[in-house]
Amino acid sequence: MSTSKDKTSDFRAYQSQTTPHPLGLEISHASGSYIYDVQGRDYLDFVAGVSAVSLGHSHPEVVAAVKQQADKYMHVMVYGEFIQSPALDLCKALAGALPYPLQTTYLVNSGTEAMEGAIKLARRVTGRSELISARNAYHGNTIGSLSLTDFEARKAPFRPLLPDIRHIEFNNTQSLETISSKTAAVILETIQGGAGFILPEADYLQQVRRRCDETGALLVLDEIQPGFGRTGTLFAFEQFNCIPDILVMGKGMASGLPIGAFTASRTHMDTLQDPKLGHITTFGGNPVIAAAALATLKVLQKTHLIPDTLKKESLIRSYLVHPAISEIRGRGLMLALIMESAAIADYLVLEAQKEGLLLFWLLFEPRAVRISPPLTLSEAEIKQGCTLILRLLQRYENGGVN
Ligand SMILES: Cc1ncc(COP(=O)(O)O)c(C=O)c1O
Structure with a gap:
């Protein structure tokens, strides 16, 4: 039997890593809001696999849907040829939950792949090539989505990327003229x-929508x-009076299984049939994963988990008052603590893990610590996690002494 030490060196030797110091927890199992390591330690999960495990780890209804579907069939054909109920029912349920004209969904395997599909669809529908995204945007890591992303240091080594891309200032209505x-x-x-979990201001998205309508550009929202x-709502755009032409989704959709999707009108989506097979994928719409996504959607629709994210946000904000926290950004259970310095953010993430609480960074804002727990996180668990955060911040102020 290999020891944990062997596992760590095997992890370094055989599995590709992208940071010099991965957190490296060796996982035994996970359930609800907790992850357990092989030493039997439990960790309260305030990260949820980076906003992916919406219903908590191994939610019984998601697990049951996966098992039931795996017993029936797991993969029978590439995307879009056969009628497979889990994928069809999922697309139909999404159409029921989304406003017109967002009625037709293309299922893929990840967020970045959904973004690639959206880029292709927008170019195909308009016959134009220019794409405009925002400063400090993140849309994924394949070549198309990386081209839209705005972080030069992480893009430069991979150039040339997609041509015809420009970035505008998020929340700046003047730049919409371009x-x-x-x-x-x-x-x-x-x-x-x-x-850094930045919300659109007042009617910013409505103004973007208006300018897109004036120019014939499509509006793509990455959700x-x-x-x-x-x-607080199934999709955030519902709160800003603005319906996109293409909606891109992923992460929390199947409560921890790999999936992504882009949704548009039937008319727009049909352009992917010309040329024939205009967008194809082997595993997109996989029945086991679609079953997990459908189960996730049903749980979200029949419970109060979605509106409760706002109550949980208020609770977190009421606990986390400390001079080292300059600001708390975001909404619902997509929150970022903006610390006074990047050093405090690093201290908090690393020390919290040692004490049994999982926190994580954001990609581009070094002072940020993310709080994006499962939506099922209880009030008692919120209190437990926030109490530890406050204790650690106090310890930091005391120079590392309790
Ligand atoms: C806003 C946004 N877009 C795109 C992506 C890429 O999704 P994935 O990692 O599933 O490819 C992410 C992932 O963090 C994201 O947060």
Whole structure:
């Protein structure tokens, strides 16, 4: 039997890593709001696999749906040829939950893949090539979505990326004038994630919508992170009086299994049939994963988990008052603590893990600590996690002494 030490060196030797110091917890199992390591320690999970495990770890209804479907069939054909109920029922349920004209969904395997599909669809529908995204945007890590992302240090080594991409200032209505009849799509995160959980101001998204309508550009909203109930509505755009032409989703959609999707009107989506097979994927719409997504959606729709995210936000905000926390950004259970310095953020994430609480960073804002727990997190668990955060911040102020 290999020991944990062997596992750590095997982890370094055989599995690719992208940071020099991965957190490296060796996982035994996970349930609800807790993850357990092989030493038998439990960790209260305030990260949820980075906003992915919406219903908590191994939610019984999601597990039952997966098992039931795995017993029937797991993969029978590439995307879109056979009628497979889990995928069809999921697309139909999404159409029922979304406003017109967001009625037709293309299922893929991840957020970035959904974004690639959205880029292709926008170019195909408009016959234009220019794409406009926002400063400090994050849309994924494949070449197309990386091109939309705005973090030069992480892009430079991979150039050349997609041509014809421009970035506008998020929440700046003046820069909307640069959207023109050359623009295929304006692509925005409804709530900016990597940048530090930044909400759109007042009627910003409505203004973007208006300018897109004037110029014939499509509006694509990336809801890969806020989607599936994290910010008080099924999708965050519902709170801003603005319906996109293409909605992009992923992460929390199947409560921890890999999936993504982009949704648009039937007319727009049909353009992917010309050329024939205009977008294809082997595993997109996989029945086991679609069953998990459908079960997730049903639980979200029949419970109070979605509106309760706002009550849980208030509770977290009421606990987490401390001079080291300059600001708490975001909405619902998509919250970022903006610390006084990046050093405090690092201390908090690393020390919290040692004490049994999982926190994590954001991509581009070094002072940020994310709180994006399962939506099922209880009030008692909120209190437990926040009490520990306050204790650690006090310890930091005392120079590391309790
Ligand atoms: C807003 C946003 N877009 C796109 C992505 C990429 O999704 P994935 O990691 O599933 O490819 C993410 C993932 O963090 C995201 O938060």
